[in-house]
Amino acid sequence: MAYPNLKDIAPIDEVGVKERAARYQKRSLKGETKLSALKLAVTMLDITTLEGKDSPGKVKQMCRKAMCPITSDPSIGPAAAVCVYPSLVKVAKTAVGDSGVQVASVATAFPSGQSRMRERLTEIKYAVAEGADEIDMVISRGKFLTGNYRGIYDEVAKCKEACGDAHLKVIIETGELETLDNIRIASELSMAAGADFIKTSTGKISPASTLPFTLVMLQSILDYYERTGIMVGMKPAGGIADAKLALQYLVMVKEMLGKKWLTNKWFRFGASSLTNDLLMQLEKQRTGLYQGGDYFSKD
Amino acid sequence: MSRLKVKKTYKLYIGGKFPRSESGRTHALLDKKGDVIANIAKASKKDLRNTVVATRKAQAGWQGASPHLKGQILYRLAEMLEGRKAQFISVLKESGMSEKSAIKEVEKSVDALVYYAGWSDKFQAIYSSVNPVSSPHYNFSAPVPTGIVGVVLDDKAGLYGIVSQMAPVIVGGNSTLLVVPSKWATVAMELAEVIHTSDVPGGVVNVLTGELPDMVPTLSGHMDVNAVAVCSSDNELRKSVRELGAENVKRVVFRDNSKGNLSPYPIMDFQEIKTTWHPVG
Secondary structure (H helix, E strand, C coil): CCCCCHHHCCCCCHHHHHHHHHHHCCCCCCHHHHHHHHHHHHHCEEEECCCCCCCHHHHHHHHHHHHCCCCCCCCCCCCCEEEECHHHHHHHHHHHCCCCCEEEEECCCCCCCCCCHHHHHHHHHHHHHHCCCEEEEECCHHHHHCCCHHHHHHHHHHHHHHHCCCEEEEECCHHHCCCHHHHHHHHHHHHHCCCCEEECCCCCCCCCCCHHHHHHHHHHHHHHHHHHCCCCEEECECCCCCHHHHHHHHHHHHHHHCHHHCCCCCECEEECHHHHHHHHHHHHHHHCCCCCHHHCCCC | CCCCCCCCCCCCEECCECCCCCCCCEEEEECCCCCEEEEEECCCHHHHHHHHHHHHHHHHHHHHCCHHHHHHHHHHHHHHHHHCHHHHHHHHHHCCCCHHHHHHHHHHHHHHHHHHHHHCCCHHHHHCEEECCCCCEEEEEEEEECCEEEEECCCCCHHHHHHHHHHHHHHCCCEEEEEEEHHHHHHHHHHHHHHHCCCCCCCCEEEEEECHHHHHHHHHHCCCCCEEEEECCCHHHHHHHHHHHHHHCCEEEEECCCCCCCCCHHHHCCEEEEEEEEECC
């Protein structure tokens, strides 16, 4: 992996990006198409809980939900992964067993990344040793904004090495990067340093994921793929709370990157409340009745 | 030169906002002579669904508001309605009422609001009980709101019909969607403006106008609606509401017409009784 030539990156037309992203919001998926898109979206979920109050019980329940999101229709799901803090990886790993649901863990002093590199790498190694299949790391946004791009590249490369066989998702925290150009640069650095996935946000900062941010990242993935032939996955996270918006993301991925990316190997949603909205929409399609939150498990 | 009249666009009232129907549909409301009174919004299934979402968002806050505050807000509604009496009389007349009946209608409506405002912190005491139990527990039962209540009004509703159905529902801590037939759309939307300026939190009262068949089945079948009041003696309509309501065991209340009697019982139609066992000794 070589350090990218950042001078080759063209400046981003912010107005153009916003207009293009807005166009994806005008599509309307109906009937069979909607149904299959909803089902697909469920399989792309990284069902996430990243709170101070997370307990083994909550994580176990979440794992059961990831394996069988809705009992009335076992053909729906399973979700792609559950995403937890390192201390709960073992609990999650035991709960998902060999169901195929992956266990992802945030690491590297999530969500701020403000810690010594040594500790951050130790955290990755700990999570992997506990059984994490995927690691969601954060980049040091402070370092990035001071212009220390080489530092970011090295950071990601070191984390990738620490991951071993585990997949690495790199959170660039779009909401703190200030400009679309910075989002593009951070995406390029992460991919060049070996990221398997690039991810928008921690979910702790607002704005989190938006269509324009994701569009810029998808474009980076496309350009990187055309340059190197290497596919990198995309994970928008945070702020995607309803099914309608999730389907708009899917439309965008399909039209920008093509069908190849429309699997949970290459595209994920990092979400907690989105799960229930997708399930409610699927139940609406099945029963014809609009659903209420009382009939779906909260965790 | 004669001046062009500036007429009001009647829209819907959803979540504290006045949007048009998402379907873009409108309907010309005619007076007895066949002249157009106004173009009113014709709400769709999707409007209803969006309204339920907005109502659900408002419910927890309204349920948690103190009974005293609810009473104050209802009284404020009465004040605002009284202040706009002349306007309501003219709108009611346009809808076919005589001047005399229109005046009486507005006055009765204001009085109904004051009446229910008074019940806000009293009905709980009347309908609560301390229950004798043979274990060391202090056991008591008290009413709690049912949640989201859809109210389907009939062609004879008038202002009083709408107010006398709405007030007992909201004073008990429920949020409501009023489904109003076209005939009373202008009156209902004028009332929505009164609601909007009376400190009623957005989403606690929502007003949808249009054709009942567009909205009632969706309302009755919606799993996030906890209760429905149907003001109609139409047996076919009652049957379908009951069937669809059975899906989530909704509380379904039928009234022969919209003209509510002033009594605390309509408040209790949308209260559930919660019993608490508190260990003592």
